[in-house]
Amino acid sequence: xxxxxxxxxxxxxxxxxxxxxxxxxxxxxxxxxxxxxxxxxxxxxxxxxxxxxxxxxxxxxxxxxxxxxxxxxxxxxxxxxxxxxxxxxxxxxxxxxxxxxxx
Numbered sequence: 886x887x888x889x890x891x892x893x894x895x896x897x898x899x900x901x902x903x904x905x906x907x908x909x910x911x912x913x914x915x916x917x918x919x920x921x922x923x924x925x926x927x928x929x930x931x932x933x934x935x936x937x938x939x940x941x942x943x944x945x946x947x948x949x950x951x952x953x954x955x956x957x958x959x960x961x962x963x964x965x966x967x968x969x970x971x972x973x974x975x976x977x978x979x980x981x982x983x984x985x986x987x988x
Contacts, residue, residue, distance in 0.1 A: 891935035898928035915968075919961030926954040 902924035909917035930950045939945060 888935045888938075891931045895928050895931035895935070898924045898931065902928060914965075916961050916965045919957055919964070923954040923957040923961070926950060926957070930954065 902921050905917045905921035905924060908914070909921060930947065933947055933950070937947065939947065
């Protein structure tokens with residue numbers, strides 16, 4: 886891939902990172918912070934690819950950087966879902982729904 890395309894992708898990832906930083910500062914939600922960090926990592930990844938001028942990143946250590954950013958996004962989603970469940974009220978069980986006067 887040409888250095889120009891790496892630069893375009895780097896700029897795009899950096900812009901997305903800044904949007905998530907803005908959302909994180911407004912809401913204080915960790916999901917946005919994790920997404921911002923992941924997109925910053927992807928931006929640095931593109932800088933490294935342009936600088937090293939690799940023909941293929943498969944099988945090199947640079948690939949692991951991208952994988953780390955994807956894993957961070959997955960962790961952020963799981964963290965958000967688990968945090969939502971911890972604060973949610975418990976659902977009523979079958980015994981709670983039964984009328985106590987019926988028997």
